[in-house]
Amino acid sequence: MTELVEHGQLFIGGEFTDPLGTEVIEVISPHTEEVIGRVPHASEGDVDRAVAAARRAFDEGPWPRMGLDERIAVITRIKDAFAVRHEEFARLISAQNGTPYSASVMVQALAAMMVWDSAITVARDFPYEERRDGVLGPLLVRREPVGVVAAVVPWNVPQFTAAAKLAPALLAGCTAVLKVSPETPLDAYLLAELAEEAGLPPGVLSILPADREVSEYLVGHPDVDKVSFTGSVAAGRRVMEVASRNLTRVTLELGGKSAAVILPDADLEAAVAGIVPFAWMINGQACVAQTRILAPNSRYDEMAEAFAAAAGALRVGDPLDPTTELGPLVARRQQQRSLDYIRLGQEEGAKILTGGNRPAARERGWYVEPTLFGSVDNSMRIAREEIFGPVICLIPYEDEDEAVRIADDSPYGLSGSVWTADTERGIDVARRVRTGTYSVNTFSLDMLGPFGGYKNSGLGREFGPEGYGEFFEHKMIHLPAGYREA
Numbered sequence: 001m002t003e004l005v006e007h008g009q010l011f012i013g014g015e016f017t018d019p020l021g022t023e024v025i026e027v028i029s030p031h032t033e034e035v036i037g038r039v040p041h042a043s044e045g046d047v048d049r050a051v052a053a054a055r056r057a058f059d060e061g062p063w064p065r066m067g068l069d070e071r072i073a074v075i076t077r078i079k080d081a082f083a084v085r086h087e088e089f090a091r092l093i094s095a096q097n098g099t100p101y102s103a104s105v106m107v108q109a110l111a112a113m114m115v116w117d118s119a120i121t122v123a124r125d126f127p128y129e130e131r132r133d134g135v136l137g138p139l140l141v142r143r144e145p146v147g148v149v150a151a152v153v154p155w156n157v158p159q160f161t162a163a164a165k166l167a168p169a170l171l172a173g174c175t176a177v178l179k180v181s182p183e184t185p186l187d188a189y190l191l192a193e194l195a196e197e198a199g200l201p202p203g204v205l206s207i208l209p210a211d212r213e214v215s216e217y218l219v220g221h222p223d224v225d226k227v228s229f230t231g232s233v234a235a236g237r238r239v240m241e242v243a244s245r246n247l248t249r250v251t252l253e254l255g256g257k258s259a260a261v262i263l264p265d266a267d268l269e270a271a272v273a274g275i276v277p278f279a280w281m282i283n284g285q286a287c288v289a290q291t292r293i294l295a296p297n298s299r300y301d302e303m304a305e306a307f308a309a310a311a312g313a314l315r316v317g318d319p320l321d322p323t324t325e326l327g328p329l330v331a332r333r334q335q336q337r338s339l340d341y342i343r344l345g346q347e348e349g350a351k352i353l354t355g356g357n358r359p360a361a362r363e364r365g366w367y368v369e370p371t372l373f374g375s376v377d378n379s380m381r382i383a384r385e386e387i388f389g390p391v392i393c394l395i396p397y398e399d400e401d402e403a404v405r406i407a408d409d410s411p412y413g414l415s416g417s418v419w420t421a422d423t424e425r426g427i428d429v430a431r432r433v434r435t436g437t438y439s440v441n442t443f444s445l446d447m448l449g450p451f452g453g454y455k456n457s458g459l460g461r462e463f464g465p466e467g468y469g470e471f472f473e474h475k476m477i478h479l480p481a482g483y484r485e486a
Contacts, residue, residue: 057203
């Protein structure tokens with residue numbers, strides 16, 4: 001993307017309108033360090049307008065009162081239009097956050113479209129009402145939309161996380177205000193266009209680019225009924241604190257420090273091929289990334305050599321070049337954070353097996369070489385703290401019990417994988433590790449199952465009926481004894 005993308009309005013209540021303030025967000029290319037876009041910075045007054053529109057639309061408008069099939073028809077139009085323009089989404093996101101375009105088509109675009117599609121599938125089969133035999137008589141249990149949803153999404157997978165919140169919220173009959181990151185606001189305007197064209201009723205959806213201060217104002221708004229947030233643990237704690245003042249319901253999808261456990265009998269070639277793309281995915285800027293690789297002492301040197309060779313061979317460059325496998329980090333602060341952790345890892349006694357610097361050929365851009373540390377103890381900060389950059393730890397273990405203990409010895413519990421020639425043994429390991437999502441001899445995130453974390457990795461779930469259920473209240477209606485439906 002070479003031309004400057006500029007938008008002068010905000011999408012509030014289903015239409016593009018002038019902002020109340022004059023502050024502007026400049027979008028900086030992580031590859032060239034040049035301005036590639038400008039959009040209005042939403043103000044607290046704009047939040048008030050968006051929430052008021054959502055409140056009216058929920059309390060008085062047609063959206064929550066439509067039949068499910070009518071809402072599905074509108075959401076299907078959004079999903080179908082997204083599929084048509086998925087390459088445009090992929091390219092725009094890559095230009096903003098540095099995701100290699102070769103991966104962005106799937107990870108940033110098609111995966112988001114799949115979230116919209118999967119939510120439709122779940123909505124069709126969801127039990128909105130059910131009869132139960134209570135202790136004191138028959139019951140009718142209803143699930144009713146929770147109300148106005150504040151959806152706050154990060155810059156690393158902006159459309160994927162937006163879909164994870166908007167698709168179930170809107171299908172449930174809720175109205176929503178989507179707050180997007182100032183690093184990646186441009187793709188949000190494409191989404192607004194799709195929503196407008198799909199025929200969402202007035203007030204149902206607003207999209208606001210803004211910083212953390214405005215996010216906090218939105219989260220603490222008294223007319224918001226539910227907050228769905230994806231981001232860091234520190235920010236998640238703050239969201240929970242602010243939302244608690246109004247007893248606002250929250251779903252938090254936070255950080256991770258996930259472990260890929262390679263058992264001694266594993267096919268090393270298959271393990272390397274399966275782990276490397278998901279250790280350094282989105283340039284290491286993914287909460288589910290396999291950032292700790294656990295290797296048995298009996299094969300540690302062999303595995304260290306294989307992973308170092310694979311990481312060192314990753315092609316670093318312009319994210320819009322289709323041959324690039326690792327792009328720049330989203331911002332200078334993220335680049336410096338990774339370099340600081342690399343220095344810290346060396347001070348802690350870990351050994352750099354490959355990488356460890358800025359690429360010599362990259363004079364501009366926020367690049368860091370794909371870096372693999374060996375001789376890592378799980379007590380080191382590089383093994384315990386989420387770096388959110390292309391810095392991976394290779395940790396030795398003696399036996400399976402120690403591998404499970406190390407995998408669990410983390411403040412996080414979001415994702416993980418195990419690699420073995422014995423699938424049943426792998427499933428047993430998966431059952432033992434306390435983490436929300438786990439894969440055996442693969443890495444996957446299925447939108448028809450529940451996604452979320454244990455411990456500091458979050459509260460609640462996204463995807464599947466479990467995630468859909470987060471956008472409902474439960475009502476119990478007591479029926480007279482002997483009542484039978486007509």
